[in-house]
Amino acid sequence: MTVVSWLAYGMLGAGALLALVRLGAGPSLLDRVVATDTLLVIIAAGLAVHAGLERDPTVVPVLVVVSLLAFVGSVSVARYIGGMLVRFGDDSQDAGLPQAAAERTARTAQGDR
Amino acid sequence: MTALDTAVDVLAAVLLLLGAFLCLTAGLGLVRFPDVLTRMHAGTKPQVLGVLLIMVGAAIRLQGRSVAWMLLLVAAFQLLTAPVSAHMISRVAYRRRHVRRDLLLVDELRTGGVVPDSVHRGDESADAPAGEPGDVLAESRREDQGRGPYPS
Numbered sequence: 001m002t003v004v005s006w007l008a009y010g011m012l013g014a015g016a017l018l019a020l021v022r023l024g025a026g027p028s029l030l031d032r033v034v035a036t037d038t039l040l041v042i043i044a045a046g047l048a049v050h051a052g053l054e055r056d057p058t059v060v061p062v063l064v065v066v067s068l069l070a071f072v073g074s075v076s077v078a079r080y081i082g083g084m085l086v087r088f089g090d091d092s093q094d095a096g097l098p099q100a101a102a103e104r105t106a107r108t109a110q111g112d113r
Numbered sequence: 114m115t116a117l118d119t120a121v122d123v124l125a126a127v128l129l130l131l132g133a134f135l136c137l138t139a140g141l142g143l144v145r146f147p148d149v150l151t152r153m154h155a156g157t158k159p160q161v162l163g164v165l166l167i168m169v170g171a172a173i174r175l176q177g178r179s180v181a182w183m184l185l186l187v188a189a190f191q192l193l194t195a196p197v198s199a200h201m202i203s204r205v206a207y208r209r210r211h212v213r214r215d216l217l218l219v220d221e222l223r224t225g226g227v228v229p230d231s232v233h234r235g236d237e238s239a240d241a242p243a244g245e246p247g248d249v250l251a252e253s254r255r256e257d258q259g260r261g262p263y264p265s
Contacts, residue, residue, distance in 0.1 A: 038156035052170055
């Protein structure tokens with residue numbers, strides 16, 4: 001069981017570190033949301049591996065909380081970014097622009113026609 | 114009896130190792146893949162299959178205790194919530210142009226007459242000057258005009 005625990009914790013730790021790299025370097029907010037989601041799943045998996053290998057049932061309620069937290073966090077951040085979308089023009093294509101910039105873009109588009 | 118116990122322990126260890134390996138592949142894919150949708154594709158591997166494998170392995174090791182059912186509850190909950198969050202994140206990613214459209218083979222959400230932009234940009238900065246069209250949109254339109262109409 002020692003070899004199994006070394007291997008499992010090693011792979012989980014490497015995966016968590018790579019997810020942290022993406023969390024730090026991600027060019028956009030959504031990359032960071034995806035990386036956070038994956039990181040929380042890896043943390044939950046690590047808790048479950050600990051509970052299984054040590055036969056230690058005390059961390060299992062923490063596991064439920066972590067998996068709930070991952071869902072609530074990613075959905076609320078996605079809703080927040082979706083609220084930043086503005087509709088402009090008549091093609092109703094969404095662009096992530098502030099309000100004044102969207103109005104000015106629509107005006108230049110009308111001037112071009 | 115002891116042979117059966119050993120076999121069960123080996124099965125649980127194999128399940129735990131498979132789940133941990135899926136977590137490693139998720140990290141690798143998150144670092145290596147080019148845009149949000151492909152990163153989600155890599156990142157949701159441990160979200161369903163990895164969590165299922167690890168929860169079943171831990172439940173085998175914790176058999177006889179009442180918390181083993183709580184582990185299976187976590188697995189069922191992941192199966193319910195992973196599609197919801199993935200749907201919302203990918204929808205926002207498509208609308209905010211975080212998708213490399215030049216890498217897409219099929220783009221069913223493409224609007225007909227509008228030339229879609231095929232470039233990948235980061236976020237619009239929150240303190241950008243409000244009077245001008247955003248850097249992201251201006252630059253992507255410039256590149257699209259250079260590229261010409263989208264081959265369909």
